[in-house]
Amino acid sequence: MIEVKNLVKRYGNHTAVDGLNFTIEEGRIYGFLGPNGAGKSTTMNMITGYIASTSGEVLINGCNILDDAEKAKKYIGYLPEQPPLYFDMTVREYLQFVAELKKVPKKERETMIEEVMDRVKIKEMENRLIKNLSKGYRQRVGLAQAIIGYPEIIILDEPTVGLDPKQIIEIRELIKSLGKNHTVILSSHILSEVSAVCDYVLIIAHGKLVASDTPENLSQKAFEDNSLELTVKGEQEEIISAVKSLDQVESLTAKESKEEGCVDLSVKTQNLADIREDLFYKMAELRHPILRMEHIRATLEDIFLELTEQPEDVDRRGEEESNMESGEEEEHESNL
Amino acid sequence: MRAIYKKELRSYFSSMMGYIFIFFILLVTGIYFTAYNINSAYPKLDYTLNAVLFVFLVAVPVLTMKILADERRLKTDQLLLTAPVKVRDIVLGKFFALVTIYAIPIAVICLYPLIMSQFGTVSLFEAYTVIVGFFLLGCADIAIGVYISSVTESQVIAAVITFGVLFVSFVMEGISQFFSTAAVTSLICYMVLVVLLALIIQSMFASKTIAIAVGVAGEIILLIVYAVKSTAFESGIQKFLSIFNLAGHFDNFASGILDLSGVLYFLSVIGVCMMLTVQSILKRRWN
Numbered sequence: 356m357i358e359v360k361n362l363v364k365r366y367g368n369h370t371a372v373d374g375l376n377f378t379i380e381e382g383r384i385y386g387f388l389g390p391n392g393a394g395k396s397t398t399m400n401m402i403t404g405y406i407a408s409t410s411g412e413v414l415i416n417g418c419n420i421l422d423d424a425e426k427a428k429k430y431i432g433y434l435p436e437q438p439p440l441y442f443d444m445t446v447r448e449y450l451q452f453v454a455e456l457k458k459v460p461k462k463e464r465e466t467m468i469e470e471v472m473d474r475v476k477i478k479e480m481e482n483r484l485i486k487n488l489s490k491g492y493r494q495r496v497g498l499a500q501a502i503i504g505y506p507e508i509i510i511l512d513e514p515t516v517g518l519d520p521k522q523i524i525e526i527r528e529l530i531k532s533l534g535k536n537h538t539v540i541l542s543s544h545i546l547s548e549v550s551a552v553c554d555y556v557l558i559i560a561h562g563k564l565v566a567s568d569t570p571e572n573l574s575q576k577a578f579e580d581n582s583l584e585l586t587v588k589g590e591q592e593e594i595i596s597a598v599k600s601l602d603q604v605e606s607l608t609a610k611e612s613k614e615e616g617c618v619d620l621s622v623k624t625q626n627l628a629d630i631r632e633d634l635f636y637k638m639a640e641l642r643h644p645i646l647r648m649e650h651i652r653a654t655l656e657d658i659f660l661e662l663t664e665q666p667e668d669v670d671r672r673g674e675e676e677s678n679m680e681s682g683e684e685e686e687h688e689s690n691l
Numbered sequence: 692m693r694a695i696y697k698k699e700l701r702s703y704f705s706s707m708m709g710y711i712f713i714f715f716i717l718l719v720t721g722i723y724f725t726a727y728n729i730n731s732a733y734p735k736l737d738y739t740l741n742a743v744l745f746v747f748l749v750a751v752p753v754l755t756m757k758i759l760a761d762e763r764r765l766k767t768d769q770l771l772l773t774a775p776v777k778v779r780d781i782v783l784g785k786f787f788a789l790v791t792i793y794a795i796p797i798a799v800i801c802l803y804p805l806i807m808s809q810f811g812t813v814s815l816f817e818a819y820t821v822i823v824g825f826f827l828l829g830c831a832d833i834a835i836g837v838y839i840s841s842v843t844e845s846q847v848i849a850a851v852i853t854f855g856v857l858f859v860s861f862v863m864e865g866i867s868q869f870f871s872t873a874a875v876t877s878l879i880c881y882m883v884l885v886v887l888l889a890l891i892i893q894s895m896f897a898s899k900t901i902a903i904a905v906g907v908a909g910e911i912i913l914l915i916v917y918a919v920k921s922t923a924f925e926s927g928i929q930k931f932l933s934i935f936n937l938a939g940h941f942d943n944f945a946s947g948i949l950d951l952s953g954v955l956y957f958l959s960v961i962g963v964c965m966m967l968t969v970q971s972i973l974k975r976r977w978n
Contacts, residue, residue: 457774
């Protein structure tokens, strides 16, 4: 449906998108995930033909977005980061304009506008000027604009930014329902959003594709990286040696707890073995009460952070702040 | 194209902009018409419309400044450029909307000869020829404004540059008199122009060989022509500058001559500006 081949975009010396390759197949919801400045919007702008790529090509159903622009653009509805709204128009006038612009046949226009307005729930605002609408409604009008003409592919650039939690849920529901009849690509830097809505996730960082898989598979990878967090009251040395004596303990880090006379432990086991019961009896035997025990699983969030952390950054930081590193690592661990 | 045309018309008439433009043109022409044609009973429109040409210097920049610059500033160009329409149609739709707004005061001006004919004999053909010229000149000025609006995203900058360009064009006749009509002067000016052309070619194609080839060939041709027939260069620079003198091409219309070369000239100015506008929009995608 969409083929992106070796897409590169350079602005002077800065490479915003660096050799992206992927294919989008029909009938799924794709999530484009990456930190701010990763090149998400640039990529979307290139897919929709708003800007041209420095090299590489984008094919929409086999039509090149630059050479065969008119045909290729017919397949796409696009909601950019900032909804392209004319503030001096009413909602209905605006949608009429968009329908005509997208060459919707005159007979179908009115019914289509009604349907779309129902769908994004802006019917009660149809005669209001867009400049008087709240951010949430403006976003919905922008979404309506993208849906008009019922294009096969709907591309949404950060559709939920700046909305309140209730609106976010509504927009997500709407996107899910769109996914039934359309191919949807949405970008976001919020992970939970992507994992909640999308069938497939493309993670990009520094203009490169670093991972692409279903959220389930990505989480599966995350689960392999699990650990057990404990707070135990008692002598540190004694506790450490006791834990180490248990079977299947792979690694162990310990540090002084915030609570007095206690130790915080982080235990990793081989083959994801569950040692919670053994640990409990062992500590009971030694009369070291366990105050807290938690099974921590690396979330998608951690994978995201790990993937999007550029190796160059780590190197640079390593050189400049080698003294800081141990401290920083500890901090990172405690965040987990 | 229709969608954009309708949208622009509505936008100009839902804000004050369209009305102000129409009001301003009608106010100025009305005052001059009353003074020259009604009070002094002069039966032709040539002086009247010639005297009000300055109105374009102010009215056109105000009309055209937002036409493309605002789309860019508000990022609504993302909608237009990702919709299945040609850039050419977007630009033409906008241009024709502006021409339509401009046609409204022209329609009112078309009543002037009829009013005059109530009081005596008036050559309607001559009168309407003047109005046709006036209309074409305004359209050409609007086309220039549209192009300038496409190169910036600030309305103010667009307005100021448009005013500057129209002003220079307005006083071009005076400027051309700064130069001597001698053939040598023209030769030197042409040679400088060839160098400029070569520099432009180099920046466009990034090829030194083509630029140098064009430059050297141009200079040699100029020198040969000058050696063979130096009279061809006499007042050459004036002829060259008159290309940019839009109001000068209105003169024939003003004397009541339906000047086909003038019509062609104004249409070419409009065509070139539209092409440049399309190119400037397309080029921006590559930056």
